[in-house]
Amino acid sequence: MNALRLLTALLSLPLLGVAQADDMRLPAGAPPAFQSECGACHLAFPPRLLVAEDWRRVMAGLDQHFGDNASLDEPTRRVIEAYLVGNAGKPNKLGPAGPASPGEAPRLTATAWFKRKHHEVSPAYWRHADVRGPANCAACHKQAAAGSYREREIVMPGGRRWQD
Amino acid sequence: MKALIPVMLGLFAVAAQAATPNEILAGYRAEAAKHNPRYQPSAELGAQFYTRLFSASAKMPSCSSCHGDDPSRSGSHVVTGKAIGPLAPGANAERFTDPAKVEKWFRRNCGEVLGRACSAAEKADLIAFLMRGR
Numbered sequence: 001m002n003a004l005r006l007l008t009a010l011l012s013l014p015l016l017g018v019a020q021a022d023d024m025r026l027p028a029g030a031p032p033a034f035q036s037e038c039g040a041c042h043l044a045f046p047p048r049l050l051v052a053e054d055w056r057r058v059m060a061g062l063d064q065h066f067g068d069n070a071s072l073d074e075p076t077r078r079v080i081e082a083y084l085v086g087n088a089g090k091p092n093k094l095g096p097a098g099p100a101s102p103g104e105a106p107r108l109t110a111t112a113w114f115k116r117k118h119h120e121v122s123p124a125y126w127r128h129a130d131v132r133g134p135a136n137c138a139a140c141h142k143q144a145a146a147g148s149y150r151e152r153e154i155v156m157p158g159g160r161r162w163q164d
Numbered sequence: 165m166k167a168l169i170p171v172m173l174g175l176f177a178v179a180a181q182a183a184t185p186n187e188i189l190a191g192y193r194a195e196a197a198k199h200n201p202r203y204q205p206s207a208e209l210g211a212q213f214y215t216r217l218f219s220a221s222a223k224m225p226s227c228s229s230c231h232g233d234d235p236s237r238s239g240s241h242v243v244t245g246k247a248i249g250p251l252a253p254g255a256n257a258e259r260f261t262d263p264a265k266v267e268k269w270f271r272r273n274c275g276e277v278l279g280r281a282c283s284a285a286e287k288a289d290l291i292a293f294l295m296r297g298r
């Protein structure tokens with residue numbers, strides 16, 4: 001009986017790993033401002049894509065947010081920061097993004113995890129007019145807005161399915 | 165009765181959140197008329213304003229940079245590529261129905277694109293244009 005339980009547990013391990021990487025639905029408790037503020041100009045990114053310290057850096061420099069002034073009133077800023085930090089990615093899995101250059105906010109496309117996941121994507125795709133950079137998740141992950149990143153949902157610019 | 169007054173004021177404030185594009189336009193028109201009593205909103209000036217190239221931002225020089233040349237169709241954020249729903253209320257019933265949201269985005273986008281605040285007349289002209297269509 002114990003052996004059977006162990007076997008079941010071992011078999012389900014890789015499945016769990018896949019499910020976790022594909023399923024990026026927003027954790028419960030997102031303040032309405034998270035969608036209406038962050039989600040207005042870009043996808044309301046899953047909090048687990050940056051570690052807590054990097055989210056704090058992002059939220060401390062909103063007046064210079066990748067060239068935009070995205071500053072918020074302090075109560076709104078605080079409630080969004082608490083949600084991001086409370087649901088942040090695990091440092092050992094993700095790695096820090098760190099500032100790319102002095103004064104710049106950490107990019108969630110700069111973590112070791114993100115780079116590993118996308119190492120097969122040619123830079124030409126990132127520069128494509130329909131993509132405009134690696135932070136435009138929904139350009140290829142067609143269900144990104146719903147938090148689903150399954151490989152079979154990926155459509156590259158030009159219409160090719162990733163799996164084909 | 166006195167105790168009820170703050171409650172009633174509160175209800176009024178909540179109700180005041182919902183507005184029509186016409187009401188929001190009327191608000192900016194009244195504000196502009198304080199500076200120029202003969203002011204009338206001009207859809208024509210609004211159309212010119214919508215595509216005018218300002219010099220504050222190289223990436224987003226005009227409203228149409230992100231909202232698209234035709235505001236009755238979807239646009240795309242020029243930096244992030246995110247789709248932006250139509251700005252014209254005729255094509256997108258959510259637009260210009262929440263005065264606080266309208267003010268927030270004028271504040272943010274005017275600062276970004278023009279490098280200054282927009283005047284009440286510019287806002288009224290723009291809304292007149294967006295309500296008329298191209």
